[in-house]
Amino acid sequence: MIELPLRDVPTAAPVTDTETVWRGRIFDVVRETLTLPSGSVTREFVAHAGAVAVVALDEEDRVLLIRQYRHPVGVSEWELPAGILDVPGEPPVEAARRELAEETDLAADEWHTLADHRSSPGFTDEALRTYLARGIREVPEADRHERVDEEVDMPTRWVPLEEVVEAILAGDLQNPTLVIGVLAAHASRERGWSTLRPADAPWESRPGRR
CATH class of the missing domain: 3.90.79.10 (Nucleoside Triphosphate Pyrophosphohydrolase)
Incomplete structure (x- = not known):
């Protein structure tokens, strides 16, 4: 078992496409396509x-x-x-x-x-x-x-x-x-x-x- 440090580590997955699906006054909804070890995936999230x-x-x-x-x-x-x-x-x-x-x-x-x-x-x-x-x-x-x-x-x-x-x-x-x-x-x-x-x-x- 690898002893990983007990802290959150910034880890930026490569992003191949970004789209703002909806723009609001306080937050936006963003869709991104990124590359993980398992392959290409798409994630939608609230940008705040x-x-x-x-x-x-x-x-x-x-x-x-x-x-x-x-x-x-x-x-x-x-x-x-x-x-x-x-x-x-x-x-x-x-x-x-x-x-x-x-x-x-x-x-x-x-x-x-x-x-x-x-x-x-x-x-x-x-x-x-x-x-x-x-x-x-x-x-x-x-x-x-x-x-x-x-x-x-x-x-x-x-x-x-x-x-x-x-x-x-x-x-x-x-x-x-x-x-x-x-x-x-x-x-x-x-x-x-x-x-x-x-x-x-x-x-x-x-x-x-x-």
Whole structure:
């Protein structure tokens, strides 16, 4: 048995044809023909700009959650503040700062990279980076973002980190970014936050198609 390294390795299969089947505002649907050791195959997938999320943790180790309706699954979920990387040239951590302010009227003095994940690599190249934000403070009222559309009615709640972990393990909270971010925060805290990476840590899996 070959002892392979315990890390994901970028491996680009040769692509012989690429076609954008459908183009949307947030994502595209792409069809590619590629060459694998078994021969030529065709794959269709969702091409996405990527996203960032924030585990905002206050001095009492409470996590800020946002409740949002998700129509494809017909569920009002508790989620982390998050948003798409849709501003050209904007560093991911700055996108996270912006999303936290726009969705919650909060800012943070301390930022670290907490976890990276791919939402569903079998059918999309979407990658997400989750940050840990501490030193939480309110954005001055004059500088607050004016919310529109679904952002207008998104309840928020501060919940103890341990309570969110228990809700995840009970199956009551199922949003994948929330699950990964909160469990990563809990595990990192148990290790004295020694696993945290700099806010500008390299992000190899960030999509670059859109």
